[in-house]
Amino acid sequence: MSIRIYNTLTRRKELFTPLEPNHVRIYVCGITSYDYCHIGHARSALAFDMIVRYLRYRGYTVTYIRNFTDIDDKIINRAAEQNTTTEELADRFIREFYIDMDGLGIDRPTLEPKATAHINEMIDLIAELIDSGFAYQSGNDVYYSVNSFPEYGKLSGRNLSDMQAGARVSINEQKNNPMDFVLWKGSKPGEPTWDSPWGPGRPGWHIECSAMSRKYLGNTFDIHGGGQDLIFPHHENELAQSEGANKAPFVTTWIHHGFVTIRDEKMSKSLGNFLTIRDIVKQYHPEVIRFFIFSTHYRNPLDFSETAMQDATAGLDRLYSCVAAIDCLTAAGDLNVPSLISKKDRVKLTSMEERYQQAMDNDFNTAQAQAILFDTAKILNKIEQQLTENSSPEDVHFLRDTLVVFKKLAGIMGLLQEDAVTYLRQKKAALLEGLDIDELTIEAMIKERNEARGVRDWARSDQIRDRLLAKNIELKDGPEGTAWVIKRNQI
RNA sequence: GGCGGCGUAGCCAAGUGGCCAAGGCAGUGGUCUGCAAAACCAUUAUUCAUCAGUUCGACUCUGAUCGCCGCCUCCA
Numbered sequence: 001m002s003i004r005i006y007n008t009l010t011r012r013k014e015l016f017t018p019l020e021p022n023h024v025r026i027y028v029c030g031i032t033s034y035d036y037c038h039i040g041h042a043r044s045a046l047a048f049d050m051i052v053r054y055l056r057y058r059g060y061t062v063t064y065i066r067n068f069t070d071i072d073d074k075i076i077n078r079a080a081e082q083n084t085t086t087e088e089l090a091d092r093f094i095r096e097f098y099i100d101m102d103g104l105g106i107d108r109p110t111l112e113p114k115a116t117a118h119i120n121e122m123i124d125l126i127a128e129l130i131d132s133g134f135a136y137q138s139g140n141d142v143y144y145s146v147n148s149f150p151e152y153g154k155l156s157g158r159n160l161s162d163m164q165a166g167a168r169v170s171i172n173e174q175k176n177n178p179m180d181f182v183l184w185k186g187s188k189p190g191e192p193t194w195d196s197p198w199g200p201g202r203p204g205w206h207i208e209c210s211a212m213s214r215k216y217l218g219n220t221f222d223i224h225g226g227g228q229d230l231i232f233p234h235h236e237n238e239l240a241q242s243e244g245a246n247k248a249p250f251v252t253t254w255i256h257h258g259f260v261t262i263r264d265e266k267m268s269k270s271l272g273n274f275l276t277i278r279d280i281v282k283q284y285h286p287e288v289i290r291f292f293i294f295s296t297h298y299r300n301p302l303d304f305s306e307t308a309m310q311d312a313t314a315g316l317d318r319l320y321s322c323v324a325a326i327d328c329l330t331a332a333g334d335l336n337v338p339s340l341i342s343k344k345d346r347v348k349l350t351s352m353e354e355r356y357q358q359a360m361d362n363d364f365n366t367a368q369a370q371a372i373l374f375d376t377a378k379i380l381n382k383i384e385q386q387l388t389e390n391s392s393p394e395d396v397h398f399l400r401d402t403l404v405v406f407k408k409l410a411g412i413m414g415l416l417q418e419d420a421v422t423y424l425r426q427k428k429a430a431l432l433e434g435l436d437i438d439e440l441t442i443e444a445m446i447k448e449r450n451e452a453r454g455v456r457d458w459a460r461s462d463q464i465r466d467r468l469l470a471k472n473i474e475l476k477d478g479p480e481g482t483a484w485v486i487k488r489n490q491i
Numbered sequence: 492g493g494c495g496g497c498g499u500a501g502c503c504a505a506g507u508g509g510c511c512a513a514g515g516c517a518g519u520g521g522u523c524u525g526c527a528a529a530a531c532c533a534u535u536a537u538u539c540a541u542c543a544g545u546u547c548g549a550c551u552c553u554g555a556u557c558g559c560c561g562c563c564u565c566c567a
Contacts, residue, residue: 011495031567037567038567045567072565073565153494156495156563159493161493162563163494228561228562228567229561230566232494232563233564256567259567266561269566295504296503296505297505301496301497303503307502310516311502311503311515311516314517315514365506368504368514370514371504371505371513374513374515375513378531378532381532385522385531453525458526462527475527476528476530477523477524477528483529485530
């Protein structure tokens with residue numbers, strides 16, 4: 001039993017074996033900090049949060065590095081627009097980033113280095129590249145020479161001649177080859193600068209990840225991740241820099257996740273169709289967002305829609321309802337009563353964890369993992385419904401034990417982490433706020449109706465029920481009395 | 492133009508060379524109920540874009556065709 005991961009570099013699923021037994025080193029490209037994060041950033045952070053949690057669950061020690069790009073063109077431009085410094089702008093949006101990520105319950109990586117705190121490491125790396133002939137100075141800039149690295153293009157599956165035929169590369173007189181990319185940019189007036197052997201300037205985008213990953217994870221490490229759009233040019237260039245400088249393989253396994261789309265289009269600022277995390281969190285519980293994100297395999301596109309979020313809400317509620325039902329059981333039955341759990345169901349429940357692992361071992365198939373949770377919930381519900389007052393306490397214990405594992409497995413995706421009864425109650429309270437009726441009124445009307453029902457005055461009883469229904473309150477009469485819910489489709 | 496991916500029931504979405512093609516949402520039937528609703532249970536694809544081929548056997552492998560998407564410029 002071991003984990004198989006799809007590796008972008010080899011374009012196939014491979015058995016995952018860390019370089020150092022039981023220790024996984026992983027580097028993920030984080031945000032460029034100049035704006036609020038959108039749902040795509042959430043997918044990225046959540047995907048790797050899940051991957052790291054699963055690796056830890058499988059017994060690995062994980063060193064997880066995720067950087068902040070806090071200096072680049074976009075930051076400089078945005079800071080100028082807002083009449084502030086790049087430092088202030090970047091720091092501000094890093095704080096906003098944490099608000100969003102914490103809200104989604106995302107675990108902090110081991111270390112979150114900032115580019116500007118590693119200028120010296122970048123300068124060292126650039127100097128090494130120049131010394132060994134992979135880079136050259138031209139004017140005040142330093143460029144990486146793609147022709148010096150014969151394997152250039154191996155990650156993205158391109159070759160230099162094809163790319164030049166595409167000819168969307170801007171012609172720059174200072175470059176030897178149009179595909180050469182900048183390692184160090186000579187400063188322009190008004191921009192933040194750092195001193196370097198090539199004059200004052202600032203680093204190019206790709207070099208920071210090569211420098212920081214080397215510092216914290218070494219020349220070669222296990223996993224490098226990011227969005228599919230980073231494969232080219234960002235990761236291709238990182239690879240060329242790191243392997244050029246280190247004379248060692250850069251990364252064993254490259255993991256790239258798919259995009260979040262809206263109406264099947266990629267989110268982009270130019271289309272104006274991007275949604276920020278905080279817009280969505282206003283409307284949906286963080287676990288609903290997680291449920292939605294993990295309902296599709298991480299490499300596939302994921303289309304955001306109102307319907308999809310409602311489906312996710314319904315699904316999560318179903319799981320929570322199951323947990324709540326088991327949580328509320330009391331184990332005060334008769335030990336002499338034989339178990340009513342069938343052998344088949346017992347096997348299904350005890351094999352849950354193994355089946356979950358099989359799903360997750362297969363390239364972190366969270367969609368399948370969720371199916372196993374639902375499968376389990378169905379059986380738990382069935383048994384829970386069959387229990388009577390004098391059922392064997394052993395049965396209740398068995399359900400509870402299963403539930404402990406159930407919650408643990410759901411927790412890898414960050415689901416079912418709240419107390420189920422509280423979750424459902426808070427949800428109800430939140431919904432109630434949007435209605436022009438309060439809980440006391442509802443309770444009073446229910447009491448009145450039950451008095452009517454007591455004397456079999458069905459007309460009056462139904463009238464009260466209809467009045468509540470007009471307020472979107474639905475009643476459910478059960479053996480324990482009358483409960484009420486808010487109509488789901490009125491959300 | 493180059494590279495890569497996708498096309499599975501009303502919608503979403505797994506899957507594997509060979510037991511009945513997971514699961515969710517919606518729908519339908521049942522249990523429950525004074526009647527309901529909710530909840531729970533059950534049920535819903537002779538078929539996996541199309542057409543060929545490989546194979547004893549393909550949704551799963553190969554090729555072609557049609558359609559959709561992404562990257563090649565900053566991008567999760």
